[in-house]
Amino acid sequence: MSENTNNIKNVRDDEIDLLDLFRRMGKTLTRWLNALGSAFLISIVFLLKRWLPLGLSVAAGVGVSYFIKTTSASSYTSDLVFRNNLALIDLKTKSDNSGTTSEIISQINKLHAYCLEKNSFSLSDALSISPDLVKNISDINAYWIIDQSKDGIPDYVDYKGSYSVYDTLNIRMQDRMNVRIKINSAQDLNLVRDGIIRFIERDSLYQQRNRLRIRQNQDLLKRLNYDILQLDSLQKVKYFEETRNMKPGTGGQIVFMQEQKTQLVYNDIYTLYGRKQTIESDMDLYKGVLTVLSDFSLPTQRENGGLYYSKTYVPIFFCITLLILILLANRKKLEEVYKKY
Numbered sequence: 001m002s003e004n005t006n007n008i009k010n011v012r013d014d015e016i017d018l019l020d021l022f023r024r025m026g027k028t029l030t031r032w033l034n035a036l037g038s039a040f041l042i043s044i045v046f047l048l049k050r051w052l053p054l055g056l057s058v059a060a061g062v063g064v065s066y067f068i069k070t071t072s073a074s075s076y077t078s079d080l081v082f083r084n085n086l087a088l089i090d091l092k093t094k095s096d097n098s099g100t101t102s103e104i105i106s107q108i109n110k111l112h113a114y115c116l117e118k119n120s121f122s123l124s125d126a127l128s129i130s131p132d133l134v135k136n137i138s139d140i141n142a143y144w145i146i147d148q149s150k151d152g153i154p155d156y157v158d159y160k161g162s163y164s165v166y167d168t169l170n171i172r173m174q175d176r177m178n179v180r181i182k183i184n185s186a187q188d189l190n191l192v193r194d195g196i197i198r199f200i201e202r203d204s205l206y207q208q209r210n211r212l213r214i215r216q217n218q219d220l221l222k223r224l225n226y227d228i229l230q231l232d233s234l235q236k237v238k239y240f241e242e243t244r245n246m247k248p249g250t251g252g253q254i255v256f257m258q259e260q261k262t263q264l265v266y267n268d269i270y271t272l273y274g275r276k277q278t279i280e281s282d283m284d285l286y287k288g289v290l291t292v293l294s295d296f297s298l299p300t301q302r303e304n305g306g307l308y309y310s311k312t313y314v315p316i317f318f319c320i321t322l323l324i325l326i327l328l329a330n331r332k333k334l335e336e337v338y339k340k341y
Contacts, residue, residue, distance in 0.1 A: 012084060050325050056115040061314030068309050074302040075138060076186045079157070080179050080193060081294035083143070085286040086209050087175040094150060100209070104200055104290075105177050110151035111199070114138045127195030138182035146257035162340065180297035182303070189296040202291045210289050217279050224276045231269045 010257060047054065084104060088097040096102075114123040115137060124134040148155040148170045155170075157178040163170070181192055200206060285291065327334065 014122075030284055031326065033242050046128075046325075046329070053321055054318065057317040058314055061317035062306075062310055064317070065309035065313045067304050068313075069306045071303065072304060073180060073184045075184055075304040076299040077180065077297055077303050078189055078296040079181075079294075080090050080220050080292060080296045081154075081176055082179060083135055083176050083286065083291040083293050084174075084290055085282075085289060086206065089175055094147075094171055094174065098209070100206070101177060101189070104206075105142040105144070107200060107203070108140065108179060108196065110175075111140040111196070112142075114246065114329060126199050127192065128198050129195050133188055133191060136184040136188055138184065140179065140181050140192070140196070143178045143180065145176055145178050147171050147173045181296070186299050189298070197288070197290055197292075206289045212286075214283065221276065221279050221283075224272050224279070228269060228272050231272070331340070 082104075084096075084101045086098055086100040089095070090097055111120075111123060111126060114126065116139075119132055120134045123137065124131045127134065139287070143161075144158045144163060145154045146156050146158050147153065150169075150171055154173055157180075158172075159180070163172060179196065181189065183189065183192065201210075
């Protein structure tokens with residue numbers, strides 16, 4: 001009996017301890033909420049009483065931003081899209097068997113390194129433009145274009161480099177790339193575009209690959225023309241044989257002694273013509289290593305406008321003013337602490 005009584009007593013003590021713990025937790029949480037509520041109300045009252053200096057700090061930040069905008073050089077951002085004509089796309093996997101797109105992106109990003117290093121001489125030499133124009137270029141960078149759901153339609157540009165190689169739903173488009181440029185003079189965008197194309201196309205390896213591509217297309221085009229002529233001749237022979245096997249019947253009707261199969265040749269001819277047209281289009285439209293799919297657009301607004309600087313200077317002025325007001329409001333307590341220690 002004594003053991004049972006002790007067990008029951010221990011269970012009751014445990015229950016009492018848990019209830020006491022929950023009560024204490026509730027009281028602590030209540031104190032925290034009250035403190036937060038009081039701090040919020042005190043902050044609101046503090047800001048409302050000192051609205052004039054805080055408002056003046058915001059106005060000062062806007063004024064400084066406008067002054068910096070008017071005294072600094074304009075900066076513009078624009079994008080273009082290149083097609084890589086050397087890419088060999090696998091229709092099933094959508095991968096580039098040549099690997100040239102990643103190489104070209106790396107090549108263009110060398111220009112990005114020159115911009116970061118302020119290496120005007122190397123940048124001028126790479127783009128084949130004058131050093132005076134190079135001084136207006138702030139940055140050049142190449143990015144992958146992402147195709148969502150693998151439907152062959154470009155969806156967005158991976159500016160942040162956040163694409164994961166383990167992503168099975170979205171893929172990098174292997175036959176095109178996006179190039180973004182930041183420049184002080186928007187009128188020079190065309191010169192920079194031509195400079196980037198010259199920079200890539202004067203690479204000897206890319207030149208050899210492009211000549212090989214054109215020669216292979218020419219050889220394939222010759223073969224297709226030959227096959228089309230052969231099928232056309234075969235079509236005429238089959239038509240002659242089928243017509244000869246027709247015999248007149250009674251009543252002026254014609255009796256067919258053999259099934260006509262000329263239509264089967266028509267389908268093969270049309271298929272070859274489709275391939276021929278695709279190759280001819282590729283040879284006419286995409287003659288170089290790169291082709292511009294979407295050119296630079298002339299920016300209508302500068303990137304570093306008043307709002308650009310206000311996002312930085314208005315918060316700085318506001319926070320400094322707020323810190324000074326807090327110190328002034330608590331200067332007596334600060335003096336007591338200073339004297340004490």
